[in-house]
Amino acid sequence: MRVYNFSAGPAxxxxxxxxxxxxxxxxxGGSGMSVMEVSHRGxxxxxxxxxxxxxxxxxxxxxxxxxxxxxxxxxxGQFAAVPLNLAAEGDRVDFLSxxxxxxxxxxxxxxxxxxxxxxxxxxxNYTKAPADGSFQVNPTAAYLHYTPNETIRGVExxxxxxxxxxxxxxxxxxxxxxxxxxxxxxxxIYAGAxxxxxxxxxxxxxxxxxxxxxxxxxxxxxxxxxQMAANDSMLNTPPTFGWYLLGLVxxxxxxxxxLSAMGERNRAKADALYGFIDGSEFYSxxxxxxxxxxxxxxxxxxxxxxxxxxxxxASATGLTNLAGHRSVGGMRASIYNAMPIEGVQALxxxxxxxxxxxx
Amino acid sequence: MRVYNFSAGPAxxxxxxxxxxxxxxxxxGGSGMSVMEVSHRGxxxxxxxxxxxxxxxxxxxxxxxxxxxxxxxxxxGQFAAVPLNLAAEGDRVDFLSxxxxxxxxxxxxxxxxxxxxxxxxxxxNYTKAPADGSFQVNPTAAYLHYTPNETIRGVExxxxxxxxxxxxxxxxxxxxxxxxxxxxxxxxIYAGAxxxxxxxxxxxxxxxxxxxxxxxxxxxxxxxxxQMAANDSMLNTPPTFGWYLLGLVxxxxxxxxxLSAMGERNRAKADALYGFIDGSEFYSxxxxxxxxxxxxxxxxxxxxxxxxxxxxxASATGLTNLAGHRSVGGMRASIYNAMPIEGVQALxxxxxxxxxxxx
Numbered sequence: 113m114r115v116y117n118f119s120a121g122p123a124x125x126x127x128x129x130x131x132x133x134x135x136x137x138x139x140x141g142g143s144g145m146s147v148m149e150v151s152h153r154g155x156x157x158x159x160x161x162x163x164x165x166x167x168x169x170x171x172x173x174x175x176x177x178x179x180x181x182x183x184x185x186x187x188x189g190q191f192a193a194v195p196l197n198l199a200a201e202g203d204r205v206d207f208l209s210x211x212x213x214x215x216x217x218x219x220x221x222x223x224x225x226x227x228x229x230x231x232x233x234x235x236x237n238y239t240k241a242p243a244d245g246s247f248q249v250n251p252t253a254a255y256l257h258y259t260p261n262e263t264i265r266g267v268e269x270x271x272x273x274x275x276x277x278x279x280x281x282x283x284x285x286x287x288x289x290x291x292x293x294x295x296x297x298x299x300x301i302y303a304g305a306x307x308x309x310x311x312x313x314x315x316x317x318x319x320x321x322x323x324x325x326x327x328x329x330x331x332x333x334x335x336x337x338x339q340m341a342a343n344d345s346m347l348n349t350p351p352t353f354g355w356y357l358l359g360l361v362x363x364x365x366x367x368x369x370x371l372s373a374m375g376e377r378n379r380a381k382a383d384a385l386y387g388f389i390d391g392s393e394f395y396s397x398x399x400x401x402x403x404x405x406x407x408x409x410x411x412x413x414x415x416x417x418x419x420x421x422x423x424x425x426a427s428a429t430g431l432t433n434l435a436g437h438r439s440v441g442g443m444r445a446s447i448y449n450a451m452p453i454e455g456v457q458a459l460x461x462x463x464x465x466x467x468x469x470x471x
Numbered sequence: 472m473r474v475y476n477f478s479a480g481p482a483x484x485x486x487x488x489x490x491x492x493x494x495x496x497x498x499x500g501g502s503g504m505s506v507m508e509v510s511h512r513g514x515x516x517x518x519x520x521x522x523x524x525x526x527x528x529x530x531x532x533x534x535x536x537x538x539x540x541x542x543x544x545x546x547x548g549q550f551a552a553v554p555l556n557l558a559a560e561g562d563r564v565d566f567l568s569x570x571x572x573x574x575x576x577x578x579x580x581x582x583x584x585x586x587x588x589x590x591x592x593x594x595x596n597y598t599k600a601p602a603d604g605s606f607q608v609n610p611t612a613a614y615l616h617y618t619p620n621e622t623i624r625g626v627e628x629x630x631x632x633x634x635x636x637x638x639x640x641x642x643x644x645x646x647x648x649x650x651x652x653x654x655x656x657x658x659x660i661y662a663g664a665x666x667x668x669x670x671x672x673x674x675x676x677x678x679x680x681x682x683x684x685x686x687x688x689x690x691x692x693x694x695x696x697x698q699m700a701a702n703d704s705m706l707n708t709p710p711t712f713g714w715y716l717l718g719l720v721x722x723x724x725x726x727x728x729x730l731s732a733m734g735e736r737n738r739a740k741a742d743a744l745y746g747f748i749d750g751s752e753f754y755s756x757x758x759x760x761x762x763x764x765x766x767x768x769x770x771x772x773x774x775x776x777x778x779x780x781x782x783x784x785a786s787a788t789g790l791t792n793l794a795g796h797r798s799v800g801g802m803r804a805s806i807y808n809a810m811p812i813e814g815v816q817a818l819x820x821x822x823x824x825x826x827x828x829x830x
Contacts, residue, residue, distance in 0.1 A: 130505055183639045
């Protein structure tokens with residue numbers, strides 16, 4: 113029996129995607145081989161890879177002057193690859209510090225550039241995104257980096273920062289495909305696949321053409337955007353099964369009606385869960401309402417000693433992985449694209465019952 | 472119907488491994504989740520990951536003072552990561568140049584160190600490994616790097632070079648697990664998984680403890696051996712499905728009798744195919760007999776205009792991916808662990824019949 117899996121990532125995948133991958137795991141398209149056994153340079157896989165990219169381009173309405181790259185090393189790898197590709201040694205780079213992930217990106221970038229934190233939400237314990245227009249972008253910065261959604265504390269930007277001529281770089285790992293996004297506002301977007309798109313081990317980079325060709329000589333070839341763009345992300349062997357799976361997820365999102373439909377569903381799911389939490393005296397969420405994540409909903413119980421029981425009892429009823437991140441504790445429900453509204457409703461029903469029994 | 476797939480990588484996998492992965496793709500161990508949907512920090516996956524490592528340690532008899540890392544970015548990523556971790560800027564590193572892959576490793580290393588090619592087989596068109604003892608290791612080299620098996624031209628070392636106190640570094644992507652190896656002779660072994668161990672997107676690094684802690688400050692965290700070792704290769708999210716699949720392949724190798732049995736099987740397969748080629752006037756292999764690869768067998772036809780027909784007709788009879796690498800042409804049969812002797816025999820039978828019809 114399949115469960116409702118609230119894991120923050122690797123996370124729940126659409127069942128039709130998994131079923132298709134299972135059905136053709138030993139014989140892909142009548143080839144007598146698994147998709148993971150064929151050459152990445154063979155016609156069949158090259159077409160599969162190109163189709164995944166084309167579907168993503170259509171879903172996100174990616175303009176023609178952006179390249180889409182399929183890289184290894186996760187978003188954490190991009191914490192190093194972005195400064196190596198976009199900035200020279202000694203360059204200043206602006207950062208918005210809004211939680212654990214943006215902080216990690218800053219720490220890694222410090223190896224290669226001079227980070228300048230122009231908005232820091234740590235003093236408020238990371239409970240909101242900075243207000244639109246409340247920070248000043250340095251016009252000489254090589255780029256501005258931010259994390260539109262912080263998965264650990266559930267803080268999400270409700271707007272895209274305006275940065276003028278300074279390229280905007282965003283880690284969209286946990287929100288890509290969750291709602292429409294205007295790609296043309298970004299210089300570069302990167303996203304690990306394991307939350308909203310597929311399996312871990314694959315990272316998608318969407319980069320504007322004019323930002324290619326700036327990589328410093330010490331950039332590893334497998335992360336050199338220009339080289340990878342020139343080789344259709346196959347300078348080396350890509351994670352073929354992961355790429356194939358991305359294509360299946362992209363088609364599934366298309367079948368759901370694309371990003372507008374996805375956004376409406378995700379808003380409805382988030383509204384239901386936050387609405388229930390706000391209406392309760394037993395559960396609480398500390399994030400400022402305009403900065404609440406649609407994807408990751410952390411919450412606390414009035415009696416913290418009940419947390420373990422909550423997680424265990426939920427799991428026993430088929431609602432799994434509800435423990436908060438080990439660095440903050442509490443509970444967290446990650447409700448990415450693949451989580452149906454029925455899963456959120458089942459969680460709310462369980463929360464009600466748990467409160468009735470223990471409140 | 473499954474075929475005999477002679478792809479050089481991504482390559483054929485053992486059918487029982489694929490069948491098991493298929494059977495539990497939507498429900499791993501009764502969890503109601505796919506293994507690719509669960510958190511890498513959850514108990515179930517941590518155990519699965521540890522078991523894969525333990526099985527590999529047992530198979531290769533890896534000494535206790537070696538760490539095993541599961542990294543992203545492929546062997547090509549390690550072309551950069553090895554010099555960043557093991558050598559300071561300006562350090563000399565010795566290289567044996569025996570084919571296209573060692574040449575690529577040298578080109579990438581040049582970004583970080585001063586490569587010194589102490590044996591170069593290019594003048595002989597890469598048709599043999601240098602003779603044992605024919606090259607001089609520089610005692611001040613940070614390490615010596617070589618490629619024990621060159622997949623494109625099918626050249627394999629029949630010995631492990633002696634390097635004294637200079638750490639020996641080897642790219643074992645295409646020979647790992649194909650026969651017993653004395654790990655204690657190496658400072659560091661790395662291997663992409665997609666030839667003999669699993670799916671692309673995963674790279675295994677086996678490194679001696681005393682080589683940790685030398686990484687230069689600009690080493691990306693996801694490739695920093697010391698940091699990765701301290702975090703059980705989970706500083707960031709690893710390719711969980713790829714790791715799980717490694718574990719299944721490792722157990723399959725164990726079921727086959729381990730590396731001694733694997734080595735006997737692989738020697739028999741290679742002997743049969745080279746024996747047939749050498750006994751024919753129609754087919755030929757240019758590699759010096761003592762340097763012939765057990766894993767990759769390139770061969771030519773006396774009438775090169777028949778190459779396309781050979782590959783197409785072979786494919787039609789269920790012997791796929793026999794075209795040589797695009798850089799050298801001809802044919803190539805990759806016969807990794809997962810290729811049974813029956814597949815090699817079927818290939819020989821086809822080659823005989825093709826010669827009879829076209830010779």
